[in-house]
Amino acid sequence: xxxxxxxxxxxxGAALSDGTPASTPRDVPxxxxxxxxxxxxxxxxxxEAVVRSSVVWGETTVEVRRERLLEVVQWLHDDATQRYxxxxxxxxxxxxxxERPIEVVWHLRSxxxxxxxxxKVLLEKGSAMEVPSVWGIYKTADWLERECFDxxxxxxxxHPDLRRLLMxxxxxxxxxxxxxxxxxxxxxxxxxxxxxxxxNPEARYSMEELSIADAFDxxxxxxxxxxxxxxxxGE
Amino acid sequence: MGLTPRPEPxxxxxxxxxxxxxxxxxxxxxxNWSRANSLWPMPFGTACCAIEFMASAASxxxxxxxxxxxxxxxxxxxxxxxxxxxxxxxxxxxLRRIWQQMHQPKWCISxxxxxxxxxMFDNYAVVQGIDTIIPVxxxxxxxxxxxxxxxxxxxxxxxxxxxxxxxxxxxRDEMEPDPKSKLYISPRAIDExxxxxxxxxxxxxxxx
Numbered sequence: 393x394x395x396x397x398x399x400x401x402x403x404x405g406a407a408l409s410d411g412t413p414a415s416t417p418r419d420v421p422x423x424x425x426x427x428x429x430x431x432x433x434x435x436x437x438x439x440e441a442v443v444r445s446s447v448v449w450g451e452t453t454v455e456v457r458r459e460r461l462l463e464v465v466q467w468l469h470d471d472a473t474q475r476y477x478x479x480x481x482x483x484x485x486x487x488x489x490x491e492r493p494i495e496v497v498w499h500l501r502s503x504x505x506x507x508x509x510x511x512k513v514l515l516e517k518g519s520a521m522e523v524p525s526v527w528g529i530y531k532t533a534d535w536l537e538r539e540c541f542d543x544x545x546x547x548x549x550x551h552p553d554l555r556r557l558l559m560x561x562x563x564x565x566x567x568x569x570x571x572x573x574x575x576x577x578x579x580x581x582x583x584x585x586x587x588x589x590x591x592n593p594e595a596r597y598s599m600e601e602l603s604i605a606d607a608f609d610x611x612x613x614x615x616x617x618x619x620x621x622x623x624x625x626g627e
Numbered sequence: 628m629g630l631t632p633r634p635e636p637x638x639x640x641x642x643x644x645x646x647x648x649x650x651x652x653x654x655x656x657x658x659n660w661s662r663a664n665s666l667w668p669m670p671f672g673t674a675c676c677a678i679e680f681m682a683s684a685a686s687x688x689x690x691x692x693x694x695x696x697x698x699x700x701x702x703x704x705x706x707x708x709x710x711x712x713x714x715x716x717x718x719x720x721x722l723r724r725i726w727q728q729m730h731q732p733k734w735c736i737s738x739x740x741x742x743x744x745x746x747m748f749d750n751y752a753v754v755q756g757i758d759t760i761i762p763v764x765x766x767x768x769x770x771x772x773x774x775x776x777x778x779x780x781x782x783x784x785x786x787x788x789x790x791x792x793x794x795x796x797x798x799r800d801e802m803e804p805d806p807k808s809k810l811y812i813s814p815r816a817i818d819e820x821x822x823x824x825x826x827x828x829x830x831x832x833x834x835x
Contacts, residue, residue: 558717559717560716568752575750575751584751585716585759588719589720590720
């Protein structure tokens with residue numbers, strides 16, 4: 393047999409003992425609904441690292457300290473009573489109130505337990521916009537964190553390849569979804585156009601990203617030599 | 628009652644004895660006629676306009692009637708670039724390169740409000756009209772334009788093609804703006820002199 397791992401389908405709710413089928417909760421109150429049991433588990437496990445938790449429309453939000461975020465996520469992912477195996481989204485929120493800190497948000501889902509948990513880390517204005525990357529735990533965090541970095545300028549430390557995702561590389565106007573960013577950008581239209589036309593759309597793609605790694609032996613000799621020397625296609 | 632019967636439309640009658648085996652025409656006319664009726668489109672669909680474009684190409688509206696049944700997905704074998712949808716700045720160099728890869732003679736149709744002016748997307752990410760990147764022959768308004776609108780634009784383009792003169796050498800010139808030329812006006816000067824246009828007060832006329 394090949395050494396490849398066999399595919400195991402995820403059965404939603406498999407870890408639930410009662411085996412009741414999933415049902416949509418009805419008449420959920422705006423606040424004060426039933427809390428996700430993971431929040432209480434986090435409080436006992438991590439103590440003061442959990443700042444506060446709230447329930448809005450039946451969804452539990454847990455605010456944790458930045459320093460221990462990676463630990464918390466790792467525990468939620470690994471622990472047999474949690475098994476948060478799906479990172480649905482990573483994003484950030486900035487409020488109109490300039491005093492309010494920026495929130496970085498992780499949406500985690502436990503498929504075996506049918507749970508949803510929202511983690512938040514608050515970054516004060518003026519402090520370093522840095523949070524640890526969860527790329528080591530969820531590979532899907534790769535592009536989510538890149539997008540968040542692109543739009544909000546949040547540095548995910550430990551991310552293997554943190555560069556812009558939506559805007560082109562070398563975009564110099566800042567982070568578009570920040571509240572201090574003007575809607576039409578900072579530069580004039582002609583300057584924006586000049587800069588964007590100067591960008592090379594094929595720049596800085598590795599061989600794997602261009603999916604020509606398999607065709608390496610068929611490439612022209614000089615191109616093979618250039619790629620072997622570590623050159624990336626483009627500028 | 629004095630009415631003459633309508634002539635049979637499908638009947639072509641000719642008398643070989645009275646006709647010679649040749650006709651005369653202008654070369655301009657012949658070339659333009661063949662070009663206008665075999666425009667191969669290069670669809671550059673980025674948004675909802677592309678859906679209307681697909682509807683135009685499909686059986687009900689049937690672009691094939693205009694000699695456009697062959698969608699050319701390689702710019703090197705295309706005659707007319709149909710830009711359907713908004714173009715973000717990140718795509719601007721791509722569109723420019725596709726246009727440069729097309730061979731002369733080539734034309735461009737800007738389909739829809741976004742491609743023509745940026746439309747409602749007067750923001751940091753969207754090009755305010757593709758005529759700031761490449762030359763455009765026909766603008767089709769609409770959001771998105773119906774297939775009839777696109778076909779009207781195509782027929783306008785056909786008329787334009789029919790009126791081209793081979794003697795006009797400048798027709799096929801591709802000029803990059805040359806800052807050393809006396810005719811060159813800097814984008815800043817254009818922006819200062821030009822009135823705002825389109826639906827956005829901050830839209831400028833200058834391209835490069």
